Amino acid sequence: DAGITQSPRYKITETGRQVTLMCHQTWSHSYMFWYRQDLGHGLRLIYYSAAADITDKGEVPDGYVVSRSKTENFPLTLESATRSQTSVYFCASRTTGSSGNTIYFGEGSWLTVV
Amino acid sequence: EDQVTQSPEALRLQEGESSSLNCSYTVSGLRGLFWYRQDPGKGPEFLFTLYSAGEEKEKERLKATLTKKESFLHITAPKPEDSATYLCAVQGIQTGANNLFFGTGTRLTVIP
Numbered sequence: 001d002a003g004i005t006q007s008p009r010y011k012i013t014e015t016g017r018q019v020t021l022m023c024h025q026t027w028s029h030s031y032m033f034w035y036r037q038d039l040g041h042g043l044r045l046i047y048y049s050a051a052a053d054i055t056d057k058g059e060v061p062d063g064y065v066v067s068r069s070k071t072e073n074f075p076l077t078l079e080s081a082t083r084s085q086t087s088v089y090f091c092a093s094r095t096t097g098s099s100g101n102t103i104y105f106g107e108g109s110w111l112t113v114v
Numbered sequence: 115e116d117q118v119t120q121s122p123e124a125l126r127l128q129e130g131e132s133s134s135l136n137c138s139y140t141v142s143g144l145r146g147l148f149w150y151r152q153d154p155g156k157g158p159e160f161l162f163t164l165y166s167a168g169e170e171k172e173k174e175r176l177k178a179t180l181t182k183k184e185s186f187l188h189i190t191a192p193k194p195e196d197s198a199t200y201l202c203a204v205q206g207i208q209t210g211a212n213n214l215f216f217g218t219g220t221r222l223t224v225i226p
Contacts, residue, residue: 004157031212040218041218042118042201042216042217043158043203043214043216045213048212050212056212058213059213090157090158101145101163103214105157105158105159105160106157108156108157
């Protein structure tokens with residue numbers, strides 16, 4: 001049971017470059033999410049998606065773009081990376097219905113912008 | 115605005131020394147309160163969901179309880195493998211099931 005797979009796990013990029021973080025889930029969950037985790041802050045929601053081709057902003061969406069052409073994939077793109085986007089990024093998913101509202105997380109992608 | 119405050123920020127326990135972690139929350143209407151465990155370099159691992167005041171859930175040495183203002187994660191006779199950061203998060207009725215508001219966590223160290 002692979003669950004959620006994120007790639008790359010570690011990335012160093014330069015300011016102004018475009019970076020895409022990939023997320024793949026094997027559970028067929030409808031909802032997928034991107035969170036970032038920074039020291040002194042709790043995990044904060046960037047974007048989420050309710051289904052293929054349906055996405056919506058979270059708490060901190062500026063500077064990020066998402067797409068969801070297939071249910072199992074939810075890539076996050078930083079169109080022009082900035083140092084403030086140095087963070088750990090977590091992809092997550094949840095099911096719907098009687099199984100409840102639990103959100104399950106991937107292992108994270110560590111991004112450094114220099 | 116939904117808010118979550120966890121205390122203490124860090125806690126060191128001797129193996130076998132029971133204690134509790136606190137999660138105080140403010141939410142317009144509670145949809146659910148979640149506890150996660152996070153090991154260094156890993157993603158949060160789901161532990162419990164609590165939905166209403168008075169509810170309790172247990173898993174091995176962990177027991178989570180919920181009141182209208184706070185939740186406690188009780189750790190009974192902890193072992194070194196319980197060392198991790200424990201995260202609390204809430205879902206509010208207004209924000210819906212599509213966002214969790216997280217606290218900054220309690221970093222637990224259990225010394226053999």
